[in-house]
Amino acid sequence: MSPCEARSTICFRPSNASGRHPTLAVFENFIKGLLAETPATAINYLTTALKLQPTFDRARVALWAVYAEQSEHEKALAAVKPVPADSPWARRARFLAGLSAINLKKYDDAFATFKALADSQPTPAVLNNLGVAQLRRAVTSAQTPGTPATQFFTKAVEADPDDPDYVFNLGYASWQNHDMQAAIYWLRETVRRNPADGDAHFVLGAGLAATGKAAEAGREKELARRLSSMYAEWEKRTGAEPVPKGLERIKNEVELPHARPIEAKLRTTGQRDQEELAQFYLDRARRLYRQEHDRDATNELNHALYLSPYLADAHLLLGRIHLRNGRVRDASDAFKIALWSAETAETHAALGEAYRQANDLAAAREEAQRALTLDPNSKEARQLLARLDAR
Structure with missing residues (x-):
């Protein structure tokens, strides 16, 4: 996202929420600030607008965005x-002030800011950030009083149960509190909502290891390593906590609820019914994919994966949709999860094609060879090698 886009997202609102009406000269400087191609130019125009009319609060919010993008959090807060x-x-200005306080490590100030916002209107994003501030206060001070961070994250999840970040934060905070059963439960719920969440898989693996479930823990950490080499580096750290500090997720914008009515119904089905229903959604997605209705196919796959997060064929098809639409990184993640769930020649060849499109030719060739090892007659693998040899 460009600086202009970020400022526009924050600054454009319906006219009845525009605050003090600006003069023409003020508004011209404000618009030039939004459209400026460099931060310095944007700051100059927005500052000029505020000098001409200090009560034009929209410009203050826009100025915050420019400073925040440059990590000048003191200036952002002052704006x-x-x-x-x-x-x-x-309310928007207080929310942004709370974000600045978190970035400045002024966690007591951040807590007080988000607490006041939550008292007046407890939105999921505010409750989440209140939990983040409380969690970081607890990390930096053994004397932190008041409500545990998990309680705020729980309220955020209750308000918007389908946002994976809120669910992850609840699981991660439970890990920090050494409540392993709660951590495992909520981190499993996180990967139901976002199977490619590497942090969730890694922390889930640590929680499973802490409860003596070594085999399951190894599988989860293996998947995390497939998604990113960063997790292998985490495991190499000596004398450190098994899970790094600071993984909690901050919400920078107030977001619409993610809840989808069908998922409320899915939660009430039994295990066997869920498996059958997941297959039903997968079959529908296949038909839609063949008809090139990719958006509808993705919706069906999301339903299938909510019911069965590690369904290999669903991840394979989701990867193919991503690849067809140019989302190579998302495709690679989906193929890696599919391979972790069930290794097949077809999926190795698909991952190889994703690597080829990402111009990682060595990795592409390696995946093609792995596919041929599993199935010497793999048509996809041979076609991939032919494309690689033609370069």
């Missing part, structure tokens, strides 16, 4: 602090 409580932009 939104003057927004008065009676401004239509007051």
